[in-house]
Amino acid sequence: xxxxxxxxxxxxxxxxxxxxxxxxxxxxxxxxxxxxxxxxxxxxxxxxxxxxxxxxxxxxxxxxxxxxxxxxxxxxxxxxxxxxxxxxxxxxxxxxxxxxxxxxxxxxxxxxxxxxxxxxxxxxxxxxxxxxxxxxxxxxxxxxx
Amino acid sequence: xxxxxxxxxxxxxxxxxxxxxxxxxxxxxxxxxxxxxxxxxxxxxxxxxxxxxxxxxxxxxxxxxxxxxxxxxxxxxxxxxxxxxxxxxxxxxxxxxxxxxxxxxxxxxxxxxxxxxxxxxxxxxxxxxxxxxxxxxxxxxxxxxxxxxxxxxxxxxxxxxxxxxxxxxxxxxxxxxxxxxxxxxxxxxxxxxxxxxxxxxxxxxxxxxxxxxxxxxxxxxxxxxxxxxxxxxxxxxxxxxxxxxxxxxxxxxxxxxxxxxxxxxxxxxxxxxxxxxxxxxxxxxxxxxxxxxxxxxxxxxxxxxxxxxxxxxxxxxxxxxxxxxxxxxxxxxxxxxxxxxxxxxxxxxxxxxxxxxxxxxxxxxxxxxxxxxxxxxxxxxxxxxxxxxxxxxxxxxxxxxxxxxxxxxxxxxxxxxxxxxxxxxxxxxxxxxxxxxxxxxxxxxxxxxxxxxxxxxxxxxxxxxxxxxxxxxxxxxxxxxxxxxxxxxxxxxxxxxxxxxxxxxxxxxxxxxxxxxxxxxxxxxxxxxxxxxxxxxxxxxxxxxxxxxxxxxxxxxxxxxxxxxxxxxxxxxxxxxxxxxxxxxxxxxxxxxxxxxxxxxxxxxxxxxxxxxxxxxxxxx
Numbered sequence: 001x002x003x004x005x006x007x008x009x010x011x012x013x014x015x016x017x018x019x020x021x022x023x024x025x026x027x028x029x030x031x032x033x034x035x036x037x038x039x040x041x042x043x044x045x046x047x048x049x050x051x052x053x054x055x056x057x058x059x060x061x062x063x064x065x066x067x068x069x070x071x072x073x074x075x076x077x078x079x080x081x082x083x084x085x086x087x088x089x090x091x092x093x094x095x096x097x098x099x100x101x102x103x104x105x106x107x108x109x110x111x112x113x114x115x116x117x118x119x120x121x122x123x124x125x126x127x128x129x130x131x132x133x134x135x136x137x138x139x140x141x142x143x144x145x
Numbered sequence: 146x147x148x149x150x151x152x153x154x155x156x157x158x159x160x161x162x163x164x165x166x167x168x169x170x171x172x173x174x175x176x177x178x179x180x181x182x183x184x185x186x187x188x189x190x191x192x193x194x195x196x197x198x199x200x201x202x203x204x205x206x207x208x209x210x211x212x213x214x215x216x217x218x219x220x221x222x223x224x225x226x227x228x229x230x231x232x233x234x235x236x237x238x239x240x241x242x243x244x245x246x247x248x249x250x251x252x253x254x255x256x257x258x259x260x261x262x263x264x265x266x267x268x269x270x271x272x273x274x275x276x277x278x279x280x281x282x283x284x285x286x287x288x289x290x291x292x293x294x295x296x297x298x299x300x301x302x303x304x305x306x307x308x309x310x311x312x313x314x315x316x317x318x319x320x321x322x323x324x325x326x327x328x329x330x331x332x333x334x335x336x337x338x339x340x341x342x343x344x345x346x347x348x349x350x351x352x353x354x355x356x357x358x359x360x361x362x363x364x365x366x367x368x369x370x371x372x373x374x375x376x377x378x379x380x381x382x383x384x385x386x387x388x389x390x391x392x393x394x395x396x397x398x399x400x401x402x403x404x405x406x407x408x409x410x411x412x413x414x415x416x417x418x419x420x421x422x423x424x425x426x427x428x429x430x431x432x433x434x435x436x437x438x439x440x441x442x443x444x445x446x447x448x449x450x451x452x453x454x455x456x457x458x459x460x461x462x463x464x465x466x467x468x469x470x471x472x473x474x475x476x477x478x479x480x481x482x483x484x485x486x487x488x489x490x491x492x493x494x495x496x497x498x499x500x501x502x503x504x505x506x507x508x509x510x511x512x513x514x515x516x517x518x519x520x521x522x523x524x525x526x527x528x529x530x531x532x533x534x535x536x537x538x539x540x541x542x543x544x545x546x547x548x549x550x551x552x553x554x555x556x557x558x559x560x561x562x563x564x565x566x567x568x569x570x571x572x573x574x575x576x577x578x579x580x581x582x583x584x585x586x587x588x589x590x591x592x593x594x595x596x597x598x599x600x601x602x603x604x605x606x607x608x609x610x611x612x613x614x615x616x617x618x619x620x621x622x623x624x625x626x627x628x629x630x631x632x633x634x635x636x637x638x639x640x641x642x643x644x645x646x647x648x649x650x651x652x653x654x655x656x657x658x659x660x661x662x663x664x665x666x667x668x669x670x671x672x673x674x675x676x677x678x679x680x681x682x683x684x685x686x687x688x689x690x691x692x693x694x695x696x697x698x699x700x701x702x703x704x705x706x707x708x709x710x711x712x713x714x715x716x717x718x719x720x721x722x723x724x725x726x727x728x729x730x731x732x733x734x735x736x737x738x739x740x741x742x743x744x745x746x747x748x749x750x751x752x753x754x755x756x757x758x759x760x761x762x763x764x765x766x
Contacts, residue, residue, distance in 0.1 A: 029585055033551040033558075036578070040558055040568065071543070071629050098546035099539065099629075119550035123557035 018044040020063040026072045041127040051075035064137040070097040081111045174207040175241040181250045183213035191416035199424025217320045233262035241266045256283045267434050288436040295443040299412040300337045312363040314342045356393045365396045395459045410451030418446045530599045540625035548585035609644040619656040637680040646759040651732045658725035659692040666696030691753035698744045
């Protein structure tokens, strides 16, 4: 199981640089931990403390996914998801929240999130999901050739 | 979940190894606390805690080690030698500068082998009464603290409050150590003119059976409760509760922490003070080794306190108590004003009774007369706290899930790094992960501690309290809720607030009610008016805590009604039964304080309560 996860990681992908993942999380301890999980999993993490921060200065490279908390100080994660969708963004969104409430889950799923994870959630789960995203991202890149 | 537990155990084991190593590298000084029994005995725990606190306060705090000889349960020949040999091996590479044996048998353990396995360490012993070891000859490096024997005084107190007493049943364990330790107590009993009856039963069950056969006019002294027949050691208050609730005779013990479990009270040792004295002396002797014997007078380490419920049960009139006695667990409806103004008491009791009567009539008309109003307030208050915590449950769960999540993920990382053959395992990364796990663990237990305090059933008790602490603690509970509702919480506490006498949990509850009302009041306001402000202030004889909101305010015609039971301005079934402020008022009034609601000059309303500052002479708790 563990070996599988390590293989799911992007270490084997063709791309030379580490795939980028955006983290938007206002709890500093969770943010730090998530960044560590990504680093160990072989990803590059761009971390933001709020939706506004992310909107003000999104990363230059295209991320393979967005890890998003629901309750942020200021604009909520769902509002951000809504806004990105309206702007035509296709970045896959994974919601990670400490409030497991049915309404936000349905809203997030209607807005097309890849997964809705409630805390506490295992690092392995997140890495497995990102592994899938990394694969589809690299195959999408190869298609035009 | 089981996975997480295993991982945590592994991680904790790793952390602990790290600590020990770094301690040795620094050649830190070491102090060893050597007890005869372990932490299942409250006295060991209390002394050790206060002792450690004291040592850790020093600028270059020594490393502290704890060992228990467990000599009351293991007496086979050669046992002590084996323990000594084991300790010798265990401490082979550990620096010990000072050994602190607690009570005679620990000192004997050292003296028997001239300080081995720490022959070069200084010794600071703790003894009560007298020392029967010839330390100058066999243990010349030893000095100590000698608690002046208080048992004669304690027995005299019993004679004063229960003048008809003829016998004292001494409850001790059946081990040799126990028998030796308490032999002199029987002499003291005779000295004050009473007849000792030794109950040295092999098991708790036997003890109880023997107690049932005691002659009349006997009091019971629990010195060392026997273990249960199946072998488990009774929990600290368990023995005391069992024996006291059997109701054969008034029960006494020698240690202050037992008060509340059913003992009558009396002159009792305060182990926390003893631990503090011991820690202080240990620090001094680490710097300047000495073999002096410091004698501690009875008054310095004992408290004279009684449990009001037991005084009533055994019909002991208050006038018989020695002067300066503290009465605890006093029912609040006889909670007298310091100046003894009976009228005030009557008024407060009346208000309280009316409130409770109103409530009880609603549901249980018939039982009303039987129900003790005091217990009712506590129970109602408990229900109200539970309701409040229920409303906060979502945000508290969130608050708890954050650290749990970080712990789970960090543990996952540690496992991956440790088992992976491809990923480089950096020691610094591992240390960082473990450090984060510890931080989050502490954060989670903080949340639980705050919740638990409020959820427990709790009787009103008065202690000196800083209202600022109450404010901070309570704001911490509602803060996650405020954050998720985007309400700005402003805190403005006055430094140097004078202490009041009160019950922390119940005062927290008052503030919790005020805060939740204030947050509800601003919930529907535009963002710039979603603000709640908590502040403290003080005047001549009183301390005040205010909660101001920038909500719609309270209509002038209802201002006087807000503290009435079942009054609510909130619509729908979401906000409880309109009891919050009524309960708040009865709690504040039980504290001799007052609570006021008023509209602000600009926007919103303020509810504040003020409590009288405690004078230094408060005795009735």
